[in-house]
Amino acid sequence: MALDNPTLQIPITTADKVFDRMLHAIVDGKITAGTKISEPELAKEYEISRSTLREALNRLEKCHLIERKPNVGSRVVECSIEGLLEIYVVREALEGMACRQAAEKMSDDEIAEMQAMLVQHAKSPALQDGIAYYQEEGDLDFHYKVILGSHNQQLITILCGQLYHLVRMYRIQFGMNSSRATRAFDEHSRIVEAIADRDGELAEILMRRHIAASRKNIESKIAQQLEQ
Amino acid sequence: MALDNPTLQIPITTADKVFDRMLHAIVDGKITAGTKISEPELAKEYEISRSTLREALNRLEKCHLIERKPNVGSRVVECSIEGLLEIYVVREALEGMACRQAAEKMSDDEIAEMQAMLVQHAKSPALQDGIAYYQEEGDLDFHYKVILGSHNQQLITILCGQLYHLVRMYRIQFGMNSSRATRAFDEHSRIVEAIADRDGELAEILMRRHIAASRKNIESKIAQQLEQ
């Protein structure tokens, strides 16, 4: 499925499963941002021991979805505008570099596959209706492919394993059904061209612009919301 | 002290202390890279229960110093040349961006403080002997100041909290007493100038070059070692 995370292997232990459930609950806002987490309470809710719950909490902490203070407890991370902009800054740097690396490291087959994916996206009704492309599968799929294409394990872990969930959390909780659909698609196409040309420098610049544009779009949306 | 990590608060719980001890043991190579970690054995060695040890292991995993597989166990991460180069790629992207942000976000006081630090470094005997600057306090101190200057919590956490330890591990285990001392100092000076000029674009470029130069220096050192 489109939204699946390639770094996220199938849950094996019960702590894994609880981590998964909590992950979705937090990302989808079912556990409100900023909430204090009560270990005894949640352990009872998920019908597990506190040790197992704490194991799950440790993984949530690794994704920066909760914050822990010794002898005090855990809180679900807050969604602030500053926090969102910080993430975009990091993404601009890291995904830009990932794109440069992808241009150097991707195999011809991988590039062909990515091009085929874009063709598929072009046919999709979501894009033609001009609504869902940016928000849903298309955007995330594309960015994934690029990140994986870097063949840099550190980049992949940080972006797909850690930041990814936070990005989704912000998208959902701030309700970002962006209208940048067709525009984003065009930008993706140009990026793929640069990668296919093995032009790492251009690929990086284009990806950075793409993410910066997305950030500015969100900034103006928020400014707009504040006016009302 | 110079080598202290600003994101690393004083250890409070016993798990914290064990984490600290293991951190140093791994970074300094006293626990060999690639070693399988035996929970019962280590728990006995540190005279703690397995639960507490596992808590410490979780934190080591967050720093990418150990890798865990469910139902199998943990291993200390391996130090490969590819791994080292991957880290430099990430640093180039992130510290470059941090430098750009620092030029935009640092207060005048902070910049003055950083300039004072460089003056101090210039007087240091280590630099004048032309040996230790790059390897030790100077380089790390400078990079820290820049990262913190970005005022971006995500950047700070990723760079100072996670990558930092890995970088030190590689430096120590690959024995990098670089001869780039005076050169690195000059590069630092130019970077600070750009920050003081509030020229984020230039600051980023210079920082990226600085790290890329460091990477190339290491690459040639390794190629040299392989010849012998």
Add this chain to the structure above:
DNA sequence: CCTTTATAAATTGTCGACAATTTGTTATTG
């Protein structure tokens, strides 16, 4: 003799209970 299967040992995952620390409440004092 090597491969496969069954068994035993060891290791990891999970549990419930106790200890240490923090938080909330009440009583005391200036």
Add this chain to the structure above:
DNA sequence: CAATAACAAATTGTCGACAATTTATAAAGG
């Protein structure tokens, strides 16, 4: 009445034991 101090409740940290899984060893079969 506000501020502080002492106490009580609740929460987090740590422990040792048991269950589930993996790894090592030995037996059986081709």
